[in-house]
Amino acid sequence: KSLRIAIIGAGLAGISAARTLTGKGHSVELYDKSRGSGGRMSSKRTEFGELDMGAQYFTARDPRFRHELQRWLDAGWAAEWSPKMYRFDDVGLAASPDEQTRYVGSPRMTALSRHLLVGLELQSGVRIVELQRNDEQHWNLMDDGGRAYGPFDRVLVATPAPQAVPLLKASPNLAQAAAQVRVAPCWTVALSFSQRLATDVEACFVRHGPLDWVSRHLSKPGRSGADSWIIQSSADWATEHEATGANDVTQQLTEAFAQVLGLNLPEPDQRMAHRWLYARSVEPCAWGALAAPELGLYACGDWCLSGRIEGAWLSGRQAADSVV
Numbered sequence: 579k580s581l582r583i584a585i586i587g588a589g590l591a592g593i594s595a596a597r598t599l600t601g602k603g604h605s606v607e608l609y610d611k612s613r614g615s616g617g618r619m620s621s622k623r624t625e626f627g628e629l630d631m632g633a634q635y636f637t638a639r640d641p642r643f644r645h646e647l648q649r650w651l652d653a654g655w656a657a658e659w660s661p662k663m664y665r666f667d668d669v670g671l672a673a674s675p676d677e678q679t680r681y682v683g684s685p686r687m688t689a690l691s692r693h694l695l696v697g698l699e700l701q702s703g704v705r706i707v708e709l710q711r712n713d714e715q716h717w718n719l720m721d722d723g724g725r726a727y728g729p730f731d732r733v734l735v736a737t738p739a740p741q742a743v744p745l746l747k748a749s750p751n752l753a754q755a756a757a758q759v760r761v762a763p764c765w766t767v768a769l770s771f772s773q774r775l776a777t778d779v780e781a782c783f784v785r786h787g788p789l790d791w792v793s794r795h796l797s798k799p800g801r802s803g804a805d806s807w808i809i810q811s812s813a814d815w816a817t818e819h820e821a822t823g824a825n826d827v828t829q830q831l832t833e834a835f836a837q838v839l840g841l842n843l844p845e846p847d848q849r850m851a852h853r854w855l856y857a858r859s860v861e862p863c864a865w866g867a868l869a870a871p872e873l874g875l876y877a878c879g880d881w882c883l884s885g886r887i888e889g890a891w892l893s894g895r896q897a898a899d900s901v902v
């Protein structure tokens with residue numbers, strides 16, 4: 579039987595669930611509070627190029643995800659990225675080459691979500707605040723302006739765990755499970771320089787000071803523009819600086835960046851800061867997805883699996899496969 583299904587959240591988990599359910603002949607509607615799509619796999623358009631402000635790259639370990647990735651590679655939506663990898667710790671900066679194959683959306687991370695959404699029905703700019711059971715069988719969604727959407731036979735919640743808790747309250751088990759998941763923030767700063775910085779570093783795992791990660795935009799396939807850099811704070815630093823203003827954060831993280839590279843930085847031509855309140859699951863779970871089939875209510879997201887892009891995609895697919 580073809581069901582009418584709502585999915586809240588158009589990140590990779592929601593998109594993966596939507597594609598799986600559409601493939602089974604169901605009628606699916608996606609809702610996302612954000613104007614864009616792709617969730618935490620986001621890129622921001624600037625005069626210095628489209629910069630990846632969220633997820634930086636992904637790895638593919640599960641055979642089902644590798645199979646899907648091959649399709650994306652064949653279509654040119656994703657490409658391999660092999661940066662000159664470094665690490666920075668209390669001893670300093672050192673090359674840190676490895677054998678790991680890494681991938682990015684091409685020519686930007688959001689290329690993936692944009693292509694995967696083709697043919698799907700997405701209502702963007704709609705924040706769902708409540709799920710209402712309108713009879714024994716059906717759900718209505720309510721947005722923050724009091725507007726109702728529905729009726730739906732099934733609802734999948736594909737938001738980060740803290741945002742899923744209020745939406746899952748009809749199932750105390752699911753709501754409690756989501757409430758247990760601790761999610762840490764992350765500050766991301768993008769800096770663009772019209773003159774190329776004098777360094778060989780293209781990506782760096784940072785284990786000392788406020789930062790966690792540094793990457794060079796132009797080292798990724800298909801990118802162009804200025805010598806832009808993405809710098810991301812550690813979860814601990816972001817937690818301590820959750821309420822710090824964007825200007826202060828930019829200044830402190832830029833200083834830490836200069837220290838990692840060991841450079842006196844020229845004045846950047848562009849600075850941009852973004853705070854992710856729900857960036858990463860502190861201890862990712864291994865549930866795959868959550869289901870209350872008696873209510874027709876399901877939950878998925880990176881927090882149900884590995885806290886990574888691959889986990890988000892697999893979790894969405896698992897939630898979709900459990901819909902009865």
Ligand code: FAD
Pocket residue numbers: 586587588589590591592609610611612615616617618619631632633634635636637704705706707736737738741764766810854856857858878879880881885886887888890
């Ligand atoms: P999301 O992408 O968060 O999607 C959830 C969607 O739900 C969002 O679009 C949001 O707008 C929407 N939403 C929330 N509440 C509501 C509501 N009430 N109503 C309507 N819509 C709502 N992973 C990697 O594998 N590699 C990396 O290098 C990497 N780096 C990262 C760096 C940063 C700074 C961040 C923040 C994350 C990073 N990640 C990385 C993690 C990766 O981005 C996530 O695992 C993945 O994108 C999560 O997908 P998702 O669909 O589960 O959730």
Ligand code: NAD
Pocket residue numbers: 636637663664665674675676678763764783790810857858859885886
């Ligand atoms: P991966 O295999 O490249 O890295 C996993 C971890 O192994 C890294 O975090 C790093 O600590 C270590 N590592 C890997 N290669 C290294 C090298 N050459 N030198 C030194 N250390 C190395 O990628 P993955 O398993 O797909 O993990 C996804 C990445 O996404 C992780 O780096 C994670 O930190 C990041 N992430 C960040 C956020 C955020 O909020 N900033 C959220 C989710 C995930």
